Amino acid sequence: MxxxxxxxxxxxxxxxxxxxxxxxxxxxxxxxxxxxxxxxxxxxxxxxxxxxxxxxxxxxxxxxxxxxxxxxxxxxxxxxxxxxxxxxxxxxxxxxxxxxxxxxxxxxxxxxxxxxxxxxxxxxxxxxxxxxxxxxxxxxxxxxxxxxxxxxxxxxxxxxxxxxxxxxxxxxxxxxxxxxxxxxxxxxxxxxxxxxxxxxxxxxxxxxxxxxxxxxxxxxxxxxxxxxxxASFVGTLNIIEAKVADPAAGSITIGNQPVTLREPIAGLNGGDTISLALRPEAGSIAEGAKGDASISGEVVSTSFLGSVIRTRLRVGSDIISFDMFNNPGIIPPASGENVTLRFAAKDLLVIRE
Amino acid sequence: MKKIWAWGALLFGILYFTLPLVGMTNFSLKMRRGEYSFDAYAKVFGDPRFQETFTYSVTQALFTIVFGVLLVVPTAYWIRLKLPGLRPYVEFVTLLPLVIPAIVIVFGYIRLYNTSSWLPLTGSAFGTNILLMFGYATLALPYMYRAVDTGLRTIDVATLTEAAQSLGAGWATILARIILPNVLVAVLSGAFLTFAIVIGEFTMAALLNRPAFGPYMQLLGANRAYEPAALAVIAFGITWGCLGLIQLVSRFQKSAPPKA
Amino acid sequence: MSSAHISARSPARRLPLHWLGILPFAAFVALFLILPTVKIVVGAFQTPDGSFTLDNIRGLFTPSILAAYWISIKISIASALLGCLAGFAISAAVVFGGLPKGIRGPLLTFSGVASNFAGVPLAFAFLATLGPVGIVSVFLRSELGIDLRVLGFNILSFWGLTVTYLFFQIPLMILIITPALDGLKREWREAASILGATGFQYWRMVAFPILLPSILGTLALLFANAFGAVATAIALTGSSLSIVPILLFAQIRGDVLGNPHLGYALAFGMIVVTGVANAIYIWLRARSERWLK
Known part of the structure; x- marks a missing residue:
């Protein structure tokens, strides 16, 4: 005991x-x-x-x-x-x-x-x-x-x-x-x-x-x-609503953009909605950023938080935030600009309700 | 165990406080032999002395309230605004009437303002009425001042004043149009309490020889059996009414929407 | 005063203008509160022609006047202490005793009424209750065979007055102590308890010391309240009970012939007694609230 x-x-x-x-x-x-x-x-x-x-x-x-x-x-x-x-x-x-x-x-x-x-x-x-x-x-x-x-x-x-x-x-x-x-x-x-x-x-x-x-x-x-x-209470995780395309292949769409997960999706059918979590620090828009998955979106806003710069992207009906470390040489993306966010597919977590 | 003790204390309280009320009510209804009746009340209300003294005391109470408000509201306001360092002293002074017995104060009046003094207020009925009114204002001062000062605490006197001044308001306008409405509930509470105090006051009125309700009650009590009980019920009703009105106005304020 | 508007700008000169604002109040208080009291105090040490004397004060030290002071003080202390105790018990019962919440509002309203229900009508109410033909006296005599008068109880006595005064003393205590009891934070009790204190230890070491200033203040107030009560006493006892306020009342009325300056001395004695009571209170309070801001 x-x-x-x-x-x-x-x-x-x-x-x-x-x-x-x-x-x-x-x-x-x-x-x-x-x-x-x-x-x-x-x-x-x-x-x-x-x-x-x-x-x-x-x-x-x-x-x-x-x-x-x-x-x-x-x-x-x-x-x-x-x-x-x-x-x-x-x-x-x-x-x-x-x-x-x-x-x-x-x-x-x-x-x-x-x-x-x-x-x-x-x-x-x-x-x-x-x-x-x-x-x-x-x-x-x-x-x-x-x-x-x-x-x-x-x-x-x-x-x-x-x-x-x-x-x-x-x-x-x-x-x-x-x-x-x-x-x-x-x-x-x-x-x-x-x-x-x-x-x-x-x-x-x-x-x-x-x-x-x-x-x-x-x-x-x-x-x-x-x-x-x-996921929503701890930290500033992005909760993304995606559509299942092919459960067996693990493929989904986020705002009509295809993304493939590392594992097959159990218990859901094509067309179902699925919630995914993505940490803001998991993605990057920098040139040559690594990652086996990517989505594009329009920059909604950029806020300077000191050590990091947080950018909010609109992807379909979702808003996805991502952080980049501050350094004086960086040029933050402007609102309205279209950017591509790269990240590792394994960082995309399936969330139970 | 704890509950039994609590109920015991409450029960004692209820018994102690209801019995005299039941006693006086019961007694007041027993004027007619063998049955309950309102004879004692009819006698009291029919007595011209009752009507006279009651009217006199109500008039005194109203004047006391007006004078008290005119004296206390500007003073309390001014002290909050300009002389905050003075507050503890003024508070102390306003509490003095709770400590110095009324009989001592009125004794001082009699000796200070008699016919041979520099301000012979007791020389005429009118002057004595004024003096009595000042006496009542003194007795009510602790309650009135506290009520108004508490009311002022809830509003930002300095900001309101500056805002009004920036719009060109003078002191009289600020007091009458800004401050008074904002502390109205507090002023009314003080006013009702003043009314309750003045209406039954005995010592000052008796010693200044004015035909007020308090001395009338005492006189009746010394000579009659049932009418005093009826008077006690009436007086209790008036006190209850005044305090009920205080509750009412303060509830009204609580339910009123907060001002933007 | 051509410089008036200029000097109004300098803070040092502005002060007198500020003080003008409380002039009416100061004048009123001086004329109708301070001066009358001072007049009494001075008069107590003067002969009718105005020279200094201690004879008036000496005149107080006769057995009958001393007895009157003594019984007044006894009634005031008894009714203040009992009022404090009973008021505290009732208030604590409502705040902590687990009684229905609905009791609280009516209790406070009633206390407001009862604490102001003093004077002549209160005496009538008690005469109709505990007087010779009062409802309780009659009930005890006819139903239970208990004659209060045989037991030595008389409404026109020390205990009679004390019981009557409690009718406004207890509610006053309730009105003052209930907010103080509300001010005892639940966390203090919990902190004491989790640190190993029993309920009694919590009350002795935490709650009671916190409440003490309020309790002392109320005691002083109740004492003065009872000591100066004239109307209730006169309406209740006529002049059959010799207490100081009744004695003074008779002196002022001129019912009692004798040295008019004895009245000053009597009144001065009342000021001294309530003054001493308040001095004791202030001293105790200063000792008990070092921890207050």
Missing amino acids: SFLSLTNIKKSFGPVQVVHDFNMGIEKGEFVSFLGPSGCGKTTILRMIAGFETPSGGSIFIDGKDQGALKPNQRNIGMVFQAYALFPNMNVHDNVAFGLKVAGTSKTDIDIRVKQMLGLIKLEHLADRFPYQLSGGQQQRVALARALAVKPQVLLLDEPLSALDAKIRISLREEIRQIQQQLGITTVFVTHDQEEALSISDRIVVMNAGRADQIGTPFEIYNTPATRFV
């Missing part, structure tokens, strides 16, 4: 079922992200692990112990909330000390541990500040230290970065990942930001309407999305 195992978890609020038969095992020391839009059930699962919600069915085991009968304060779990949730009436030191204090730890031990935790988040100098005197990023680091001070078995992070500025969001997520690896603590992270999930997770669970659409490493999730939802 995994360190944290969720078996057949269900949850309904009244007539609405928000989590359907969820199964997952999380290994000790693993960093797992739950990714999905709001209302997909990711936060509900987190709150069930914490014990704030009781599952309507199924069981939660941590380190072999059934958590079903345990109240939140008996579970030894650390949690960081989206809105920091620091106690406003306590200074940084007392906030971090709170869990130790209610556990009856001696004052000397508390002071040692608090110092250690503040060292971990590099805020030793702010021990006497009250929460209102801290920036959002500082508050969230204190919240992290508070959660970790009691040496929890599992750390739960409920969208801890979404209230912060973009810049701090990135530096803090790196800090969280680094501390997590340093302590080797099993962590569940809930977010709606795919970049966040991709950048710090060992594994990602993409949630959709109360179910896990796909569980896999960031690499798998991004490169081989299992469903159309995963």
Whole structure:
């Protein structure tokens, strides 16, 4: 059994079922992200692990112990909330000390541990500040230290970065990942930001309407999305609607232009519609670009994103984006220009609905 | 377990608050021996003293409201706009009437504005009426100021003012046409509360010897048995009406579409 | 003032013009709030011909006047504390107790009404309830054989006044504390709980300290509210119960002959008592909210 195992978890609020038969095992020391839009059930699962919600069915085991009968304060779990949730009436030191204090730890031990935790988040100098005197990023680091001070078995992070500025969001997520690896603590992270999930997770669970659409490493999730939802939610994949020409030969048409896939198409007939995914970085319009497939289209727009230039092509009724790396010598295609995009046929992924 | 405790607290509250209301209503209907009747109400409404004092208090309340609005709205506006540093002090001053008992304030009036003073307001009935009105405005000040200030907080006073000035509006126009309509609900809330306070006020009216509704009720209570209960029901009805109107206007504001 | 329009541009000179805007308010407050109070305070230390004296203050220290202050303070403290407790319990029941959501709106509306239902009519309502022929007294006597008067309860007494004052004290507490209870974030309770705290520990270490400033403020307000209540007391007891506001009322009316400057001293004493109550409040509050902005 995994360190944290969720078996057949269900949850309904009244007539609405928000989590359907969820199964997952999380290994000790693993960093797992739950990714999905709001209302997909990711936060509900987190709150069930914490014990704030009781599952309507199924069981939660941590380190072999059934958590079903345990109240939140008996579970030894650390949690960081989206809105920091620091106690406003306590200074940084007392906030971090709170869990130790209610556990009856001696004052000397508390002071040692608090110092250690503040060292971990590099805020030793702010021990006497009250929460209102801290920036959002500082508050969230204190919240992290508070959660970790009691040496929890599992750390739960409920969208801890979404209230912060973009810049701090990135530096803090790196800090969280680094501390997590340093302590080797099993962590569940809930977010709606795919970049966040991709950048710090060992594994990602993409949630959709109360179910896990796909569980896999960031690499798998991004490169081989299992469903159309995963493909559209993670990254900026192009979803192309194509028509099947000859299923056995793997030939299709995109906006009347023929393209041949690497494999035959199972379960579809000629004339059926098929969804395909193409990563924006998989194609190129440069002279002599490699690729065994190509489509032509009209340039709709070009946007400069810093390190890359993203161009949108109209092919039939589809819009296909592709990225090229910026370099000063490049001349971006102009709107209205007709260009040919070359790519490897193996990069064209068939998407299940 | 938690629910039982909660229901217990609520039940206690309901009992404590309903019994006196039931008691006074019940008593007010028992004037005729052996059966319920509205005799006590008929007696009260038929009493010319009731009509006189009630009219007097309503008039006082209306004047107090007008004076209060004219005093508080420009002041609160001006402080938000030009003297924000002064706000805590003004707020403190407006809360003083909650701390200094009304009887002390009116005692001060009597000694300060008697016939032999520099401003002999108590020398004539008219002057005393004015003084009483100022007293009521003082009592209502904490509520009025809070209501208006809260109302002003929800609008961007500085931007509205600059926009109006750029279109050539003067101060009077800005106050009457821009600020007042925007805090109307707050002003109305303060006004209804003022009305509720003034209509039953006893101490100031009694000590300034004015024929107001409060002293009339007290006088009746000292001499009659059933009519006071009827008066209590009426007074409760008026208070309920005023507070109901506050709810009504604030709900009206919530349901109104947000201004662009 | 030919330079008026020029000086209007310099910020330093503009200040006086700004201050003109609050002149009406300042004048009103000075004439009808501050000066009358000051007049009382000064008068308390003056003889009728205007010279300084401590005799008026000394005059307060007679057993009957001291007793009146004492019972006034007792009633105010009792009704403020009980009002706080009961109001808190009812408010907490509605906010946290899992009661139907529909109760909340009517409760707050009713509290608004009841907190303003003070004075003479309130006294009538309680006379009709707990007075000798009140509905509860009669019910207890005829149905249960309990005579409140035999038990020592009298509406014209310390407990009678306290129970009556609670009718406006409890709703006032509810009105003030309900928003404060709403302000307790769910995450604080959850954070405390996930860190291992029991419900009691959460209340003792987090919720109560956060609420304390509001509770203290309400206590001070309720105290002043009860201490200055004249109408309810007079309508309820006539002048049979000797509490300070009734004593002062009689003094001003001229019912009691004697040194007119004793009235100043009585009123001054009231200001001192409510002033001390508020000073205690401000001091406690400053201690309890270091963490506030």
